[in-house]
Amino acid sequence: MILVTLPYFLMFEFSLHPYLTVDKIGGPEDAYTLKNYVTLFNNTIHFGVFLRTILASAFVTLLCLVLCYPMAFFLAKIVAPKNAATLFLLLLIPFWVNEILRSFAWFIILSYQGPLNAALVGIGLIERPIRWLTGPNGVIVGLVYTYLLFMLLPIYNSIQSLDSNQIEAAEDLGSPLWRTHWRVVMPHAKPGIASGCVMVFMLSAGSIIVPSLLGSPGTRWFTEIIQQWFFEGQDWNQGSAYAFLLLIMCTGFVMLMMRLLRVRLADIAK
Amino acid sequence: MIENPLGRLIIRLYVVIFFAYLFVPLVIMGGAALNDTKFPSVFPWVGFTGRWFVDLWYDERMWTSARNTVLVALAVVAISLPIGTAAAILINNLGGRVRSFLYGVMVAPILTPGIVIGISTLLFWNEIGVPAGLHLSTLGQCSFIIAYVMLLVLARLQSFDPGLEEAALDLGASNLQVMRRIVLPYLYPAIGAAAVIAFFQSVENYNITLFTRGTYDTLTVYVGSKIRSGITPTMNALALILIVLTVLGAVFYEVSRRRAERQARQESSERQALELIAQRTGEITA
Numbered sequence: 001m002i003l004v005t006l007p008y009f010l011m012f013e014f015s016l017h018p019y020l021t022v023d024k025i026g027g028p029e030d031a032y033t034l035k036n037y038v039t040l041f042n043n044t045i046h047f048g049v050f051l052r053t054i055l056a057s058a059f060v061t062l063l064c065l066v067l068c069y070p071m072a073f074f075l076a077k078i079v080a081p082k083n084a085a086t087l088f089l090l091l092l093i094p095f096w097v098n099e100i101l102r103s104f105a106w107f108i109i110l111s112y113q114g115p116l117n118a119a120l121v122g123i124g125l126i127e128r129p130i131r132w133l134t135g136p137n138g139v140i141v142g143l144v145y146t147y148l149l150f151m152l153l154p155i156y157n158s159i160q161s162l163d164s165n166q167i168e169a170a171e172d173l174g175s176p177l178w179r180t181h182w183r184v185v186m187p188h189a190k191p192g193i194a195s196g197c198v199m200v201f202m203l204s205a206g207s208i209i210v211p212s213l214l215g216s217p218g219t220r221w222f223t224e225i226i227q228q229w230f231f232e233g234q235d236w237n238q239g240s241a242y243a244f245l246l247l248i249m250c251t252g253f254v255m256l257m258m259r260l261l262r263v264r265l266a267d268i269a270k
Numbered sequence: 271m272i273e274n275p276l277g278r279l280i281i282r283l284y285v286v287i288f289f290a291y292l293f294v295p296l297v298i299m300g301g302a303a304l305n306d307t308k309f310p311s312v313f314p315w316v317g318f319t320g321r322w323f324v325d326l327w328y329d330e331r332m333w334t335s336a337r338n339t340v341l342v343a344l345a346v347v348a349i350s351l352p353i354g355t356a357a358a359i360l361i362n363n364l365g366g367r368v369r370s371f372l373y374g375v376m377v378a379p380i381l382t383p384g385i386v387i388g389i390s391t392l393l394f395w396n397e398i399g400v401p402a403g404l405h406l407s408t409l410g411q412c413s414f415i416i417a418y419v420m421l422l423v424l425a426r427l428q429s430f431d432p433g434l435e436e437a438a439l440d441l442g443a444s445n446l447q448v449m450r451r452i453v454l455p456y457l458y459p460a461i462g463a464a465a466v467i468a469f470f471q472s473v474e475n476y477n478i479t480l481f482t483r484g485t486y487d488t489l490t491v492y493v494g495s496k497i498r499s500g501i502t503p504t505m506n507a508l509a510l511i512l513i514v515l516t517v518l519g520a521v522f523y524e525v526s527r528r529r530a531e532r533q534a535r536q537e538s539s540e541r542q543a544l545e546l547i548a549q550r551t552g553e554i555t556a
Binding site for chain 1: 284298489
């Protein structure tokens, strides 16, 4: 076992570095100041983007949860295990395709002269094509589509370990469907729900390509501003300050979920 | 579980819509690769063409970036497998505070936005004087992929019977022998799965690579820049190729899985028959 520790320490160093460095570079190295952080709060546009990113990511997370919970339950408890494996394989196919290309697919669908508008006009639901890609719609649809699986898998895992007899017992005792879920299935699936929420929130808040492709100038994402500081502004210190805030925000969200659902880190990271 | 037919119908419908939501975009994207328009779309349908594939084939930049992607992914697998496995074994043998602290440190990169990992990797190595490039992308990607490897191996380790290890030690095996002959063979399935996941996570990665790549391209970065600047259906062609490859892989996997299942069932029924015969002969002779 001692042999093992050597590479381990290497790795320990390794994973610590990113965190230390962001810490260190928080203010400009030579004269530790909080100036870079203050910039964010003074700049109303950037601060607005920051808040909107949080809100939109939270919304995406909620949407994913609502969409995935019934599906996860279906896969774990209703469908026969043999078919479930096949369905899973089908589910995985879209997710082997690159994230960028998947949001690109939505870009095509939602574009002004795209198939969605054509179809809706075709069946007479709307008279004129709608501009889907203004406002936050496009980004939200794209993010939900891209990160759906990160919600589905953990919830599925946690529901699967629930003893089906418990559900049947609840039903035999006359519990209506919603209460069975609220009191029996959901509490059991809590770690899965927490881990799915954390993953989806973190991924959407940290996503670059989806918002830049599907968003409009009015709905910029916080990561895009960070990227701008780095590549266009060449102000790395400012950029790192922003990145560090993003990190704090995500860590805060993890903490919040752990507190809210009373689960441990080991349960989340499954 | 759900008895009333209406409930069944609703859930069936939901599943169908869910899958449609997942697959229609892919179909449209693939279809656009075959449509003869400058801007990728399936509507209006102009005509069938294969010229976007030809364009893609002659795209030098695509080939170099594809090669870079594979190189980085292989390096990531080579680095993260041993370290992740070692970390899992170590954590499995620890207890108490130390264990949960190390566990937290190891898992943290998964819960960190990629952009933060990318930036911090870039800044850290820049400080020491290592310029950005593919090697940094590799290191940056490793920091979170190692965590995946560790989690997968750890999950398998938890069902490992420590008695085996002790038995081997009692019989005079050295630590190294125990590791090579007992522990690692038990972990091989998990390590194999981890290798596949590590490879594809690396190929998929955009955020970390974008900040650490220097002047090199990887496939994702290339696709990203292509899509942002001039949109042409060549990207759809690339997407269609990827989709077809994925579907083929999935079909292959499914077929081999079913065959293995059938074989297992056949074997067990054959064994049952043999046992039955043995039992009957026993009864008769008695």
